[in-house]
Amino acid sequence: MCRRNKIIIGLVFALVFIPATLFAAHIEYFKSIPVPADNPQTPEKIELGKQLFFDRRLSGDGTMSCATCHVPEQAFADGLDISMSYPTTKNWRNTPTLLNVAFYKSFFFDGRAATLEEQALFPVMSAFEMNKNLDYLEEHIRSVPSYVADFKKVFGGDVTRGRIAMALAAFQRTLISMNAPIDKYLKGDTKALSAEAKKGYELFKGKARCIKCHDGVLLSDSRFHALNVPENPAFVNDPDVKATRRFVAKVYHYADYKKLNEDPGRFLVTNNKKDWRAFRTPTLRNIAQTAPYMHNGIFKTLDEVIDFLNNGGGKGNKVLTPLGLTSEEKKYIKTFLIEGLTGDKVKIKHPDIP
Ligand code: HEC
Ligand code: HEC
Incomplete structure (x- = not known):
């Protein structure tokens, strides 16, 4: 084959095949559950x-x-x-x-x-x-x-x-909840999201920059970020909580564990300063059903979470900046989170325990 033909075939491949696979990847992903070779599902x-x-x-x-x-x-x-x-x-x-x-x-x-x-x-x-x-x-x-x-x-x-x-x-591994309206929408069902939820989705990808961290099939980048969410007031003077934190920190060989007075987050695993109070970006699938929110349950409602993000996150954080969302825009994002991301219900018949 001459060189020019190869380039043309390459270009056609890139233009047709790559966007098609990227689009399909979002949906196809769920069809194959990753299972380790030494623990097959039966x-x-x-x-x-x-x-x-x-x-x-x-x-x-x-x-x-x-x-x-x-x-x-x-x-x-x-x-x-x-x-x-x-x-x-x-x-x-x-x-x-x-x-x-x-x-x-x-x-x-x-x-x-x-x-x-x-x-x-x-x-x-x-x-x-x-x-x-x-x-x-x-x-x-x-x-x-x-x-x-x-x-x-x-x-x-x-x-x-x-x-x-x-x-x-x-x-x-069997607890799979898919087929949320967003999945149907991305497959081409334009009616799967209401007009408000669509506006919320556009903001989610655009002005509100949520997609920066909440992307991919789980709506999570699987990475760790320190948003510096507020401390749970129930923790401040509770000796039992202090004991728990210090115990975990000790197990993870944190030298200063006796003085520890907050949740160090990812730092305990990496010992890297930038991971202080960093937590994994949570999936947003089924978010309407899993209040309260954040690693310490500090926010009772999605409104509180969205306000926190709109204000640029917690004190001293280096990853968020104020978003300047109007109250209408905040409402659209909330509608998208609630309507768009709730998947199939997983019904479990409680087993008889021997
Ligand atoms: C810099 C990355 C980043 C950006 C940008 C971001 N998030 Fe998050 N989000 C996180 C992390 C990390 C957490 C968990 C923080 C914690 O527990 O301390 C979180 C938590 C949440 C939660 C609570 C989830 C739960 O199960 O508790 C919601 C809801 C949420 N984010 C929605 C959004 C929305 C909506 C936007 C856009 C306005 C957004 N996030 C932007 C990283 C991000
Ligand atoms: C006393 C309440 C409690 C019980 C009982 C419990 N869990 Fe959890 N589970 C939690 C909490 C709290 C976390 C988050 C802890 C953390 O991140 O440090 C968690 C985290 C998890 C995670 C990680 C999820 C993620 O987002 O990364 C899995 C998986 C899990 N639990 C499975 C189990 C299994 C299996 C059992 C039984 C053997 C169990 N849990 C028993 C409270 C509980």
Whole structure:
């Protein structure tokens, strides 16, 4: 083939194929759930993971399962500003939704777990969440004959903490909520968004600059930014919250943990000053169902979040600037968030616990 033809074919390819794939990427992404090669999805494993997710044996005092905080009927969040905690202790962060976690690149507000398998045992052993000794957990699950049989069937072997985590991860990968109006709109259904929501979407991409961080299929760049959201007043003088922060910081080898008086966010993971109080950009899918907002649940409504952003974020932050949105414009953005981003409902039949 002569050189000129090659260039022409290359150009045609670039013009036709690339925009088509970029457009399709948004929608096609959801069709393939990323699954690690060493933990393939099987119906039996998913069912086992679901039982474990609802089993209160996973907590030290037998009162809490994963579903106590990640409530299926509340988009797998809990509606509280700060999550529940193990008796006599306090939690320090808001319970995030588990919808679409299959697509996350890291887990927790500070990204300290890399996979769902790695994440699953953190809340179980966390002193201020489920507080279950993992050696005891293995014996506890092993004491139930039907679990022993299920682990044998699913994994070909005994109950182990690693396999408990694998089953929990497999179940969570099924919590997919897609087909939101924005997905339909981007596929070409121009009626999927109301006129107000469309205006909100244009502002979201334009004047309000939300897309700078809330982009891609999750409406999150999966990166960490310090917006410096206000402190939750409930934290200021609470010795139990101080204990929780200092405990986590100590576990993460932060030398000054004894003096710690705020949530250091991503800093604990990277030890990099620029990550002080930085948190992962949350997904905005199903945002209408997961109030209150931010890592510490400080904002009860989307209006409060939008006002905070419009004012240029929290004191001393280096990532946001005032937006100058009118009250109409703020309303359009809110309409887009509520109407545009709510996907399929994930209905879960609560399993019988053996
Ligand atoms: C006591 C309440 C509570 C319980 C019980 C609980 N969680 Fe969570 N979960 C939270 C909180 C709070 C966070 C955020 C913590 C953080 O970012 O440091 C979280 C974060 C997560 C995340 C990360 C989500 C994200 O946005 O990155 C996953 C996945 C998760 N939990 C799964 C589970 C599983 C599986 C169980 C049961 C083994 C469980 N949780 C039990 C409160 C709870
Ligand atoms: C510089 C990156 C960045 C920009 C720009 C940005 N956000 Fe965010 N957004 C974040 C981060 C990071 C958080 C979490 C902060 C925290 O928990 O401390 C967040 C939190 C939120 C939340 C709360 C989510 C939840 O589940 O708690 C909403 C809603 C939100 N942003 C909407 C918007 C809108 C609307 C815009 C545009 C007006 C916008 N954001 C612009 C990074 C950004």
